[in-house]
Amino acid sequence: MLKPTESAVSKQLDRIETPAAIVDLHRASANAARVCAYLRDHGLGWRPHVKTHKSVEVARIQIEAGAAGLTVATLHEAEVMCQLGVDLLLAHPPVGRAKESRLSGLLQRTPLTVALDSGESLATVARAGADGGQSVPVLVELDVGMGRVGITDPGELTRLASLAEERATTSFAGLLFYPGHIRMSSFEQGPALTEIAERLGTAIETLSRAGLTPGIVSGGSTPTLWRSHEIPGLTEVRAGTCIFHDRDSVALGAGTSDDIAYHVLATVVSAHPDRAVVDAGSKALAREEFRAGGGGYGLLPDHPEVRLVSLSEEHGILDLTSSQWRPAVGDRVRIVPNHVCVSVNLQDRLFSPGPNGLRPVHLEGRGRQQ
Numbered sequence: 001m002l003k004p005t006e007s008a009v010s011k012q013l014d015r016i017e018t019p020a021a022i023v024d025l026h027r028a029s030a031n032a033a034r035v036c037a038y039l040r041d042h043g044l045g046w047r048p049h050v051k052t053h054k055s056v057e058v059a060r061i062q063i064e065a066g067a068a069g070l071t072v073a074t075l076h077e078a079e080v081m082c083q084l085g086v087d088l089l090l091a092h093p094p095v096g097r098a099k100e101s102r103l104s105g106l107l108q109r110t111p112l113t114v115a116l117d118s119g120e121s122l123a124t125v126a127r128a129g130a131d132g133g134q135s136v137p138v139l140v141e142l143d144v145g146m147g148r149v150g151i152t153d154p155g156e157l158t159r160l161a162s163l164a165e166e167r168a169t170t171s172f173a174g175l176l177f178y179p180g181h182i183r184m185s186s187f188e189q190g191p192a193l194t195e196i197a198e199r200l201g202t203a204i205e206t207l208s209r210a211g212l213t214p215g216i217v218s219g220g221s222t223p224t225l226w227r228s229h230e231i232p233g234l235t236e237v238r239a240g241t242c243i244f245h246d247r248d249s250v251a252l253g254a255g256t257s258d259d260i261a262y263h264v265l266a267t268v269v270s271a272h273p274d275r276a277v278v279d280a281g282s283k284a285l286a287r288e289e290f291r292a293g294g295g296g297y298g299l300l301p302d303h304p305e306v307r308l309v310s311l312s313e314e315h316g317i318l319d320l321t322s323s324q325w326r327p328a329v330g331d332r333v334r335i336v337p338n339h340v341c342v343s344v345n346l347q348d349r350l351f352s353p354g355p356n357g358l359r360p361v362h363l364e365g366r367g368r369q370q
């Protein structure tokens with residue numbers, strides 16, 4: 001991948017209509033390489049969650065860097081990503097007849113493991129497997145404190161695992177957990193990680209005593225990424241946001257401002273003594289809270305002291321009271337969203353500056369359930 005010069009990039013960006021989502025694929029590749037090197041050093045696999053980018057091109061970058069497979073949340077993401085021919089993990093419990101038939105179609109096309117936490121979802125997967133005449137590997141989901149999907153009680157978890165093993169068209173392949181409740185900076189995560197390690201240890205021990213030693217223990221997130229090696233028993237990490245990063249992940253210390261590979265380019269459309277208005281609002285940036293704390297809806301990397309205090313659908317309001325900078329109508333502004341995955345999901349395509357100009361990066365995994 002040939003890298004364009006900074007002046008070529010700014011010329012290309014001068015001409016594009018805003019708001020426009022810009023991706024730096026060189027930075028994304030460097031982010032992928034760094035994640036793979038760290039995980040490889042600790043004997044862990046990377047199975048990045050594609051919900052961050054929903055793009056075959058970006059998934060290819062992750063696979064070329066060494067990802068062991070991909071994680072998806074929706075059947076549409078799986079249908080799109082199966083063209084890459086790598087192992088897929090559906091990390092969202094499929095339930096109901098409509099998903100069952102779609103799942104059975106997918107199973108004909110790709111190796112797919114499914115994570116779930118109920119007998120109902122297991123039945124859906126088992127019927128989809130029966131339709132396709134195959135056995136589907138299942139991960140049972142442990143709740144390690146987030147209070148979303150997942151079983152807390154190790155005995156109940158073990159009963160579901162043995163049910164998966166007993167059914168003719170499913171098999172027990174291991175455990176999945178998601179530490180999405182850990183939203184403090186990396187150096188403050190010690191006690192929370194110890195608690196996860198304890199809960200996970202008890203679950204693995206209970207399963208093993210029942211003769212169900214988990215082959216796969218799938219966990220991880222971007223905030224906890226660089227401390228993944230502190231979780232005994234973990235075999236793979238699904239961190240996805242780390243491919244692009246955002247205001248949240250950088251504030252939590254999972255990346256630096258130099259790692260940010262995505263921003264929304266906006267234009268100042270109205271200027272006032274203490275405030276400016278840009279043409280990127282909640283339909284470009286997403287109205288996501290800043291989980292690291294401190295408020296605002298995005299970071300202006302070129303003017304970090306400026307606060308993006310409020311959003312309408314097509315307007316972003318910049319509070320200039322802490323800044324000397326006074327933009328004029330027509331000026332361009334780069335904005336890094338609080339949460340990149342939701343901003344990407346609002347775009348038709350991303351734009352990648354290159355030696356031959358801007359080119360679109362398609363988001364094939366978007367649509368049909370988003």
Ligand SMILES: Cc1ncc(COP(=O)(O)O)c(C=O)c1O
Nearest residue numbers: 049091178221222238239240241
């Ligand atoms: C089940 C699951 N696994 C992995 C991830 C990726 O985590 P992150 O966005 O912190 O990289 C998510 C994100 O929402 C998730 O829901």
